[in-house]
Amino acid sequence: MKPHNKVEIMAVMGITSTVWRRHGQHLLNAIRRGERHQDSEVPPPVAKRRGDGRKPVRWDDQKLVDVLKKWRHDKGIATNIHHLAVLPGYALEEVARTRPQDIEALAAIEGVDKKRARLYGEEILRMIKENA
Secondary structure (H helix, E strand, C coil), rough: CCCCHHHHHHHHCCCCHHHHEEEEHHHHHHHHHHHHCHHHHCCCCCCCCCCCCCCCCCCHHHHHHHHHHHHHHHHHHHHCCCHHCCCHHHHHHHHHHCCCCCCHHCCCCCCCCCHHHHHHHHHHHHHHCCCC
């Protein structure tokens, strides 16, 4: 069942009055847009990047993950940006798993990229060496 008004949206599990206030009209608009298209015109769902095939962090990498998370938190405060803008969680975990030894290998990790490697690479590599 596709909801078409506030009462029907509010009947959906997980929808609270706060969700309705913040997103209710957007949800209804999205449903209406979707209904205007024939099934053949609707693009297939995009696979989620996060969580798809994401490997768990091994116990022996967890110490480095913890060190990197603290560094990321502190760096976010120091630069006045959100900690996930410093380094996304999936990239942080991949750094701990692969333990790159140079800036090029660090930049090759998805979510790190050249800009983050340039900005934070030396600090990250130092933490990797200190927590080997």
